[in-house]
Amino acid sequence: MNETYEVVELVQGFPGRSTRHGVLGWSSVTLLRGTDRLVLVDSGSFGMRAVLAQRLAEHGVEPGDVTDVLLSxxxxxxxxxxxxxxxxxxxxxxxxxxxxQAVGPAFGPVPELYVKDLATNPRTRPIETGPDARCRVVPGITAVAAPGHTPGSLVFLVEGTAGPVLFTGDAAKNRAELLSGDVDMTTDRDASRRTLALITALWRERPGAVVVPGHDVPLVWPEGRDHPEYLGVREAGIQAWFGDDLATTHDVDLTPTRRVGDTGGADWPRRPKE
Ligand SMILES: [Zn+2]
Known part of the structure; x- marks a missing residue:
């Protein structure tokens, strides 16, 4: 049976970094609903825990119901x-x-104790991509080797109920990386560039496919256009207490003014065709 998944955006990725406080880490987290599987694509950062709990509850999902977590x-x-x-x-x-595991404690983004747990946790399912650099993870979901950002990064090709969806993790963090063919953070720049070319090929050979970058709003590449367009509406902001009491807050909107490539909220997630 060909399994397909309904796509539910839990947390929208954001394509930025902080200027003074290190990694911002606002990554994309998505829930996939299959016939008998609930799959999470990436699990987000510590700061997202309350948001994740709220979003899952809104969709009637208990954490214990999730059958598979895919880590890019x-x-x-x-x-x-x-x-x-x-x-x-x-x-x-x-x-x-x-x-x-070989990285160990370092001033970088690898969480050493979690990696230690992953290496021995009985629930861990290591994905071995074969000679074709692919591996079927569960029905309807294929992992494709995407080295560069990290040596073992994967992208996930998902059969969605409304068409194919490609989750790129940080192999393609945002639209700027997808369009420029170059990346901001990588362990191997040449590998990253080859991986971006592979992602673009996987995307373009599937008309209507949606790309969910690791840190950006989903994108679609309409046929006949020379650039992709965003799906959904970007939402991001910070609230700060710069005043003398808790009631006085300063809101910083982190969404840009409209630009080429914004569709102004074409539907996302997409609904299956009738
Ligand atoms: Zn990363």
Missing amino acids: HTHHDHAANYLLFPGAAVHVGAAELAWA
């Missing part, structure tokens, strides 16, 4: 929350796990 790579802003889903198999690249 081991960086803390994507991997930190897999333990919150006690019944889920946790799928992560075998090469990624080996690399992350």
Whole structure:
């Protein structure tokens, strides 16, 4: 049977970094509903825990209902929350796990103790991509090797109920990386560039396919156009207490003015065709 998944956006990725406080880490987290599977694509950062709980509850999902967590790579802003889903198999690249274990404690984004747990946790399912650099993870979901950002990064090709969806993790963090063919953070720049070319090919050979970058709003590449367009509406902001009491807040809107490539909220997630 060909399995397809309904796509539910839990947390929207944001394509930015903080200027003074290190990694911002606002990554994309998505829920996929299959016939008998509930799959999480990446698990988000520590700061997202309350938001994740709220969004899952809004969709009637108990954490224990999630059957599979797919990790695009081991960086803390994507991997930190897999333990919150006690019944889920946790799928992560075998090469990624080996690399992350070798990193150990360092001033970087690999969460060393979580990696240690992943390496021995009985729920961990290491993904071995074969000679064709692919592996079917569960029915309807294929992992494709996407080295560069990290050596064992994976992208996930999902059969969605409204068409194919490609989750790129940080192999393509945002629209700027997808369009420029170059990346901001990588362990191997040449590998990252090759991976971006592969992602673009996988995208363009599937008309109507949606790309969900690791840190950006989903995108679609309409036929006949020379650039992709965003789906959905970007929402991001910060609230600060710069005043003398808690009631006085300063709101910083982090959404840009409209620009080429914004569709102004074409439907996302997409509905299946009637
Ligand atoms: Zn990353």
